[in-house]
Amino acid sequence: GESVGLHLPTLSVQEGDNSIINCAYSNSASDYFIWYKQESGKGPQFIIDIRSNMDKRQGQRVTVLLNKTVKHLSLQIAATQPGDSAVYFCAENGNDYKLSFGAGTTVTVRA
Amino acid sequence: GAGVSQSPRYKVAKRGQDVALRCDPISGHVSLFWYQQALGQGPEFLTYFQNEAQLDKSGLPSDRFFAERPEGSVSTLKIQRTQQEDSAVYLCASSSDNYEQYFGPGTRLTVT
Numbered sequence: 001g002e003s004v005g006l007h008l009p010t011l012s013v014q015e016g017d018n019s020i021i022n023c024a025y026s027n028s029a030s031d032y033f034i035w036y037k038q039e040s041g042k043g044p045q046f047i048i049d050i051r052s053n054m055d056k057r058q059g060q061r062v063t064v065l066l067n068k069t070v071k072h073l074s075l076q077i078a079a080t081q082p083g084d085s086a087v088y089f090c091a092e093n094g095n096d097y098k099l100s101f102g103a104g105t106t107v108t109v110r111a
Numbered sequence: 112g113a114g115v116s117q118s119p120r121y122k123v124a125k126r127g128q129d130v131a132l133r134c135d136p137i138s139g140h141v142s143l144f145w146y147q148q149a150l151g152q153g154p155e156f157l158t159y160f161q162n163e164a165q166l167d168k169s170g171l172p173s174d175r176f177f178a179e180r181p182e183g184s185v186s187t188l189k190i191q192r193t194q195q196e197d198s199a200v201y202l203c204a205s206s207s208d209n210y211e212q213y214f215g216p217g218t219r220l221t222v223t
Contacts, residue, residue, distance in 0.1 A: 043202050
């Protein structure tokens with residue numbers, strides 16, 4: 001079946017460096033993608049989204065890139081801070097409401 | 112404003128007991144979703160409401176799972192005769208447009 005997945009389960013990054021988290025998806029019909037951040041004991045927190053008619057979107061310290069040719073999504077975090085340590089999920093919305101999540105990437109920020 | 116709230120935050124049930132999990136969505140949000148998150152995994156869709164109508168329950172794992180939203184606001188997820196495999200975090204999300212979904216903190220259910 002169709003699924004959304006992440007390339008790496010863990011990422012360790014030095015404080016102040018930039019982080020890049022990758023995600024591959026297989027449903028070419030998906031038209032909306034979201035990145036969520038989940039801290040321990042909390043629900044997923046919306047970070048940034050992008051629609052399929054765009055290839056880049058920027059937020060505060062975050063940028064999402066969408067490459068529809070290779071069905072790849074990435075999240076870039078600038079100047080990573082200790083508070084960025086969390087599990088990051090990409091999710092796709094292919095039928096107007098149901099989100100499909102990948103397994104997640106655990107980001108650990110080293111001081 | 113207030114976000115999505117869920118109660119209880121933690122629930123321990125003996126196998127065979129019934130449990131009820133509550134979700135208070137963001138005021139005015141028409142859409143409400145329930146997801147199940149196993150340890151170390153991403154959330155998995157369970158069911159979807161638009162106002163009081165349950166439009167999709169395709170993700171409910173068995174007929175022991177039942178969800179309702181009688182007045183189009185608060186929702187309850189009920190699990191009858193709980194089994195150990197039901198142990199997970201149950202997440203509720205609400206949305207005004209079905210795209211940007213806001214999640215609550217979840218209820219961690221442990222079945223012993």
